[in-house]
Amino acid sequence: MSAFKAPPLEVSSILHGGIHHPTLRSWQSNGRNLTKSMFIYPVFISDDPDCEEVISSLPGQKRWGLNKLEGFLGPLVKKGLKSVILFGVPMKMEKDARGSAADDPSTPVIQALHLLSKLFPQLMLTVDVCLCEYTSHGHCGILSSLPNPGHSNQPTIEAEPSAQRIAEVAVAYAKAGAHCVAPSDMMDGRIKAIKLGLMHAGLANRCALMSYSAKFASGLYGPFRDAAGSAPSFGNRKCYQLPPNARSLARRAILRDSSEGADILMVKPALPYLDIISDCAQYAPDHPTACYQVSGEYAMVVAGAEKGIYDLKEMAFETTESLVRAGASIILSYFTPQFLDWLDEEK
Numbered sequence: 001m002s003a004f005k006a007p008p009l010e011v012s013s014i015l016h017g018g019i020h021h022p023t024l025r026s027w028q029s030n031g032r033n034l035t036k037s038m039f040i041y042p043v044f045i046s047d048d049p050d051c052e053e054v055i056s057s058l059p060g061q062k063r064w065g066l067n068k069l070e071g072f073l074g075p076l077v078k079k080g081l082k083s084v085i086l087f088g089v090p091m092k093m094e095k096d097a098r099g100s101a102a103d104d105p106s107t108p109v110i111q112a113l114h115l116l117s118k119l120f121p122q123l124m125l126t127v128d129v130c131l132c133e134y135t136s137h138g139h140c141g142i143l144s145s146l147p148n149p150g151h152s153n154q155p156t157i158e159a160e161p162s163a164q165r166i167a168e169v170a171v172a173y174a175k176a177g178a179h180c181v182a183p184s185d186m187m188d189g190r191i192k193a194i195k196l197g198l199m200h201a202g203l204a205n206r207c208a209l210m211s212y213s214a215k216f217a218s219g220l221y222g223p224f225r226d227a228a229g230s231a232p233s234f235g236n237r238k239c240y241q242l243p244p245n246a247r248s249l250a251r252r253a254i255l256r257d258s259s260e261g262a263d264i265l266m267v268k269p270a271l272p273y274l275d276i277i278s279d280c281a282q283y284a285p286d287h288p289t290a291c292y293q294v295s296g297e298y299a300m301v302v303a304g305a306e307k308g309i310y311d312l313k314e315m316a317f318e319t320t321e322s323l324v325r326a327g328a329s330i331i332l333s334y335f336t337p338q339f340l341d342w343l344d345e346e347k
């Protein structure tokens with residue numbers, strides 16, 4: 001066999017010329033660059049005011065009591081933190097079937113809203129709206145006593161009372177000073193119910209509505225449910241969160257929520273659902289697309305780095321930049337504090 005001689009390169013073969021310098025590489029991003037203001041930092045608020053408790057399944061994250069918030073968030077705000085999303089962790093409060101503790105005036109997120117509005121008037125305050133942290137059954141809506149026809153160990157959701165209850169809770173948070181409410185419950189019709197509730201309360205023009213719109217029934221929420229004490233006491237959430245195979249249904253959810261009055265649409269989890277992020281940006285191009293790199297994704301990235309599989313910072317950047325490339329302009333991330341440092345460093 002004669003020696004193979006590669007043909008001369010064509011002009012169009014040469015790509016390396018555009019990526020040999022860090023600045024050149026940054027220009028290959030189609031204008032979609034990661035910035036500090038894209039990040040929303042999830043913060044767990046305990047009803048024990050002096051709480052500062054490590055969450056073992058969520059490395060580096062803690063549950064915080066009201067008295068610790070200034071010391072914890074102050075330095076981050078100085079470094080450029082623009083936004084947080086608050087999750088209530090009622091450790092001592094009574095749980096019942098309708099999640100009464102969710103909008104009790106003493107509930108930790110309402111107390112935190114009052115405090116943070118005073119401490120950091122520039123910080124944008126989003127609150128997660130859901131019932132699962134506050135219900136005795138640990139589900140995200142109001143349950144019917146009827147059995148679920150698809151599976152006897154599954155809950156049956158009461159659609160209208162659920163949407164109504166979620167809207168009540170959202171309006172209570174808006175009244176307490178939330179700049180944005182973010183329902184994660186996945187109940188049918190809750191976006192419209194919340195929007196109408198906000199309008200009725202005269203708050204629709206000063207509280208944004210960010211819908212967890214394409215939220216999938218994922219195995220990646222485990223550390224969060226530990227952190228927030230919100231695991232269902234029976235069954236699972238598959239009859240209200242989207243099946244992981246459901247691309248078209250996700251598109252319907254996105255279109256529905258944009259027509260029901262959402263200001264921002266979210267996809268969750270993030271990395272296994274890049275196609276959905278891209279669909280969201282494409283099918284709802286007039287709404288900002290958010291995505292949530294959830295607790296299990298974060299824990300996975302950290303665990304791989306601890307095993308020596310890759311470098312933590314490199315992988316945090318790679319996963320997060322993928323979300324931006326797919327179409328996200330808002331990112332909920334447990335890596336937010338690190339990015340406030342990393343984005344100041346030379347890459």
Ligand code: PBG
Nearest residue numbers: 130184185220221224294295296
């Ligand atoms: C509650 C809620 C969950 C998350 C955000 N809000 C968990 C769930 O649906 O069980 C997940 C966030 C994360 O895993 O980081 N409805």
Ligand code: ZN
Nearest residue numbers: 130131132140
């Ligand atoms: Zn929930």
